[in-house]
Amino acid sequence: MTESTSMTPTTDAAATRLDTDQTASASSTLRQLNDSYAALRGEARLINTDIETGHRTARRYDLDERTSLKAKRAPLELLDELATDRGLSWATIARLCRVSVSAVRKWRAGDPPSGEKRLALARLAAFLDLVAEMPVADPGSWLSMPLVAQYSATGEDLFVADRLDDLLDYAAGHVTAKEMLDMFDENWRARFASDWEIVDAPDGERSIRRRAHHR
Amino acid sequence: MLDAPDEPEDLWLATDGVPSARPLMQGDVLLGLPIGNDGEAAPGMILTHPCSMRAGKKLRPRQTVAQIVHQPISLEQWAGSHYDFMPLPGLEVPELDAPALDLRLIAAVPTPILVAADRHAALSEIGIHLLQQRLTHHLTRVVVDLKTFAEHSAPTLLEVELQEDWVSEAMRRVKGDADLAEAQQSAENEFQNLLDADDRRLRGMLSQPPTRAQAAREVRTTIRDRRGADGS
Numbered sequence: 001m002t003e004s005t006s007m008t009p010t011t012d013a014a015a016t017r018l019d020t021d022q023t024a025s026a027s028s029t030l031r032q033l034n035d036s037y038a039a040l041r042g043e044a045r046l047i048n049t050d051i052e053t054g055h056r057t058a059r060r061y062d063l064d065e066r067t068s069l070k071a072k073r074a075p076l077e078l079l080d081e082l083a084t085d086r087g088l089s090w091a092t093i094a095r096l097c098r099v100s101v102s103a104v105r106k107w108r109a110g111d112p113p114s115g116e117k118r119l120a121l122a123r124l125a126a127f128l129d130l131v132a133e134m135p136v137a138d139p140g141s142w143l144s145m146p147l148v149a150q151y152s153a154t155g156e157d158l159f160v161a162d163r164l165d166d167l168l169d170y171a172a173g174h175v176t177a178k179e180m181l182d183m184f185d186e187n188w189r190a191r192f193a194s195d196w197e198i199v200d201a202p203d204g205e206r207s208i209r210r211r212a213h214h215r
Numbered sequence: 216m217l218d219a220p221d222e223p224e225d226l227w228l229a230t231d232g233v234p235s236a237r238p239l240m241q242g243d244v245l246l247g248l249p250i251g252n253d254g255e256a257a258p259g260m261i262l263t264h265p266c267s268m269r270a271g272k273k274l275r276p277r278q279t280v281a282q283i284v285h286q287p288i289s290l291e292q293w294a295g296s297h298y299d300f301m302p303l304p305g306l307e308v309p310e311l312d313a314p315a316l317d318l319r320l321i322a323a324v325p326t327p328i329l330v331a332a333d334r335h336a337a338l339s340e341i342g343i344h345l346l347q348q349r350l351t352h353h354l355t356r357v358v359v360d361l362k363t364f365a366e367h368s369a370p371t372l373l374e375v376e377l378q379e380d381w382v383s384e385a386m387r388r389v390k391g392d393a394d395l396a397e398a399q400q401s402a403e404n405e406f407q408n409l410l411d412a413d414d415r416r417l418r419g420m421l422s423q424p425p426t427r428a429q430a431a432r433e434v435r436t437t438i439r440d441r442r443g444a445d446g447s
Contacts, residue, residue: 084435087428091340101339140428152362196363
């Protein structure tokens, strides 16, 4: 009992030392593992950023090349493509090319647009071609639809603000609509909030009504 | 508080005459309407909302218009003053250096005097939304944002565009000795019947953002096919 009693502290001490050594070893391993993963994440983030930048640059070159090819076509052909094949209204074409509706009417009547405006037409047509190759069923409708329910922001708003890269990332599914809007304007919720909604009235027409529960 | 256009020219679809193929629309300007003092001829603008202009396919017998008067208002003054007016910069009206729509001078006129071919000018979509915003505020003191008006009007305004294209193409194919008025009426009826066919399928598509472009594609493809059919 005495021996046993005298042995106990020694054994306990050895066991404690062993535990401490093992704990220290495990801690060291975990720390190394943690450090390794942290370093990998950092590298992955850098690589991801590089890939994103590279992708955006390559896509921008692709868009520029497509724009150059489109710009060689007659303005009337481009207008017909946008209105007939893409289903855009003349007013939408005017807005997206940042010209007045009366300017578009003049182009349709045969007045040639300036070089800058012709390029704007070509860019819009090229952009929609690019979107059509992504998982977007109808690029014309896609641009005009609200991005987030109960807010009025649409793809057209971002196109007019020249956020083509963001829109293409969104079309490809790389970012969500809210992420894209956060990048565009951190105050987008206030900017695009509307207290009004469109409802079908009993007479068969549509009416404007104040929202019952606003966000 | 109220919105203004970036540039005066953004207000206008046309200021030097409007093609007769475009249906009568809110924001159309006509000269010589009997709405001045004692029924004197005066320039005016159609105010009737597009949803109220017609009963079915036919225009209602009377439409509301407001008189255009001289009232200088700068772009900077749009937002916070002159709420009884809709400034009309860029519009050329004889004897009015600074035309503005006086929203207090509203009258109902017989529809037949609003001759589409006699229209002097027409507001653009943005112009119509600005008019709707000022008119709503004038009548109710409620401010509605332009985007709400834009979404509400989108099906009607696209329909107007498509009808103009449809009728223009039909009129281009009319032979020299045909009755032009009859031909235009026939084209307008054909277009409305197209929208109403199959339980108003195209109208339904126009009313919803996800299918609006598809409806426009269908109509314009038919127009293009017709244009191609006669080799032009």
